[in-house]
Amino acid sequence: MSLPNIPKEKQLPEGCIVDSPTTEQDHMTTGGWRVLRSVIDYGKCTKCKTCWISCPDAAIKVDENGDVNINLKYCKGCGICASVCPVGAIARIPELDFEDVSVYRELPF
Amino acid sequence: MMKGKKKFIAGTAAVAEAAMLANVDVISAYPIRPYTGLMVDLSKKVADGKLDAEFVHADSEHSQLGIVHGASASGARTMTGSAGVGVTYAFETYSPISGGRCPVQMVVADRTLDPPGDFGSEHSDVLCARDQGWIMGWAETPQEAFDNTLIYYRLGEDQRVSLPQFNCQDGYFVSHIPGEVVVPEKSQVAEFLPPYKLAKPLDPRKPYGHGPQIFSDQGPALQLQRAIVMNRAKEIIPEVVSDFNKVFGRKYDSYIENYNPNDADVCLFVNGAHSQTARYAIANLKAQGVNVALCRIRFVRPWATEEIAEVLSQYKAVGVVETNNSFGVAGQAGVFTPEVAATLYSLPENKRPMLMSFMAGLSGEVIRLNDFYFMAKKLVQAADRKKIEKPVYWIGFEEN
Numbered sequence: 001m002s003l004p005n006i007p008k009e010k011q012l013p014e015g016c017i018v019d020s021p022t023t024e025q026d027h028m029t030t031g032g033w034r035v036l037r038s039v040i041d042y043g044k045c046t047k048c049k050t051c052w053i054s055c056p057d058a059a060i061k062v063d064e065n066g067d068v069n070i071n072l073k074y075c076k077g078c079g080i081c082a083s084v085c086p087v088g089a090i091a092r093i094p095e096l097d098f099e100d101v102s103v104y105r106e107l108p109f
Numbered sequence: 110m111m112k113g114k115k116k117f118i119a120g121t122a123a124v125a126e127a128a129m130l131a132n133v134d135v136i137s138a139y140p141i142r143p144y145t146g147l148m149v150d151l152s153k154k155v156a157d158g159k160l161d162a163e164f165v166h167a168d169s170e171h172s173q174l175g176i177v178h179g180a181s182a183s184g185a186r187t188m189t190g191s192a193g194v195g196v197t198y199a200f201e202t203y204s205p206i207s208g209g210r211c212p213v214q215m216v217v218a219d220r221t222l223d224p225p226g227d228f229g230s231e232h233s234d235v236l237c238a239r240d241q242g243w244i245m246g247w248a249e250t251p252q253e254a255f256d257n258t259l260i261y262y263r264l265g266e267d268q269r270v271s272l273p274q275f276n277c278q279d280g281y282f283v284s285h286i287p288g289e290v291v292v293p294e295k296s297q298v299a300e301f302l303p304p305y306k307l308a309k310p311l312d313p314r315k316p317y318g319h320g321p322q323i324f325s326d327q328g329p330a331l332q333l334q335r336a337i338v339m340n341r342a343k344e345i346i347p348e349v350v351s352d353f354n355k356v357f358g359r360k361y362d363s364y365i366e367n368y369n370p371n372d373a374d375v376c377l378f379v380n381g382a383h384s385q386t387a388r389y390a391i392a393n394l395k396a397q398g399v400n401v402a403l404c405r406i407r408f409v410r411p412w413a414t415e416e417i418a419e420v421l422s423q424y425k426a427v428g429v430v431e432t433n434n435s436f437g438v439a440g441q442a443g444v445f446t447p448e449v450a451a452t453l454y455s456l457p458e459n460k461r462p463m464l465m466s467f468m469a470g471l472s473g474e475v476i477r478l479n480d481f482y483f484m485a486k487k488l489v490q491a492a493d494r495k496k497i498e499k500p501v502y503w504i505g506f507e508e509n
Contacts, residue, residue, distance in 0.1 A: 003333065003336055003337050003340055004333070006330050006333055006334060006337075010327075010329075010330040011330065012323070012327060012330055012331050012334065014210060014271070014308065014334070015208065015209050015210030015271070015319075016208065016209070016319075016320065016321060016323065016331055017209065017210070017309050017317050017318070017319055018317065018318045018321055019316075019317060019318070020316040020317050020318035025322075028322055058318075
């Protein structure tokens with residue numbers, strides 16, 4: 001059985017396995033699904049990175065100081081980070097309590 | 110030459126022996142009959158220190174597949190398995206594993222889907238997953254289950270392919286009935302099966318992303334890529350099987366086993382362990398002057414369209430023994446009838462045999478010699494009269 005070849009400009013990596021991290025797409029924001037926002041208490045955080053490895057959406061980044069930061073553009077608010085944190089440094093606060101709330105406050109129509 | 114130790118073991122135990130010789134790294138398990146024997150044997154081998162592997166007891170079939178997916182992506186040789194509704198419970202994971210090109214091996218001792226709770230063998234469970242991009246095939250004996258384990262690892266882990274495999278055997282008929290298995294020496298296995306090497310293993314020092322979001326216009330190329338890879342698997346099967354035969358002194362055909370092909374006008378198309386009984390029936394019929402052939406496929410995926418068409422073109426009538434049920438399918442039988450029909454349609458009309466289906470071997474029922482004699486009779490009648498009276502027969506419910 002012969003199949004057509006894939007032209008160069010349409011080729012994707014084998015198995016769509018790509019180098020990580022990839023760029024962020026403006027129109028693929030998923031942070032708007034969040035109901036509870038995870039907030040890190042840096043006074044308690046021990047930089048153990050348990051939350052970083054446990055985040056199913058890779059929405060936690062480690063910066064050059066070794067501090068963990070939550071990427072609110074993609075964090076869906078599942079709360080796994082808060083439940084795995086060994087020192088209880090992550091609180092979950094209702095999204096609507098924030099000024100920069102990510103959900104729609106006004107109806108779109 | 111066939112070297113090694115002869116053992117008298119059943120199918121799941123045979124696969125456990127092969128897994129040990131293949132030096133599997135990560136095993137995930139969750140019990141369900143009749144696959145459970147494999148889980149028991151593997152955990153015992155790990156506990157006894159005979160197999161240096163990570164044995165993870167999952168909390169469901171879905172988790173089982175998630176565990177081996179991640180382990181395989183990080184470069185571990187993996188084995189998992191299930192049966193019946195366990196196979197279908199894990200269904201969501203099959204396409205991501207094959208699409209992410211993780212050569213997981215899933216051993217299935219097949220089982221009828223519910224309801225009711227029926228432990229018996231039926232091929233419907235795994236055949237549901239035939240469109241998920243996995244290599245798939247059935248073993249006829251414990252020996253073949255052992256051999257297929259090694260063949261599938263070699264084929265699936267080949268970097269030209271890199272696909273997961275369903276290593277299937279008939280529940281009870283193969284998984285629980287002991288047979289003679291020649292367990293080869295470790296050096297032979299090492300000669301045939303190189304260590305698993307993934308092109309892009311997960312590594313915290315060089316991270317990769319699996320399953321990223323893509324745009325719709327990028328999708329078709331990815332689908333074509335998956336089709337190309339499955340096609341490639343088909344092309345290298347003869348290479349793998351002939352290497353296997355050379356190293357272990359076996360005589361496997363690559364795609365199809367054609368038993369008693371000469372002088373026969375009609376052919377039974379069988380998958381899996383029922384071909385054992387079919388062979389006896391064919392030998393008995395031959396002694397009475399009735400010539401029937403057997404075509405047993407070694408792989409369901411990739412389906413060897415040209416090769417199966419060539420074999421079946423010798424006959425006037427072909428009877429598909431379904432061993433599975435597909436409700437409302439084209440032809441009103443099981444999933445093999447439409448596949449065989451499409452295969453035969455690639456032949457010119459004057460070479461195209463008539464096609465009949467036999468619904469048999471469902472829910473664990475044994476297909477007896479008498480059932481095969483009945484099928485042979487109907488096939489010979491059709492060939493003589495050049496006409497099919499009835500396209501589908503339900504064995505056990507038909508009048509002679």
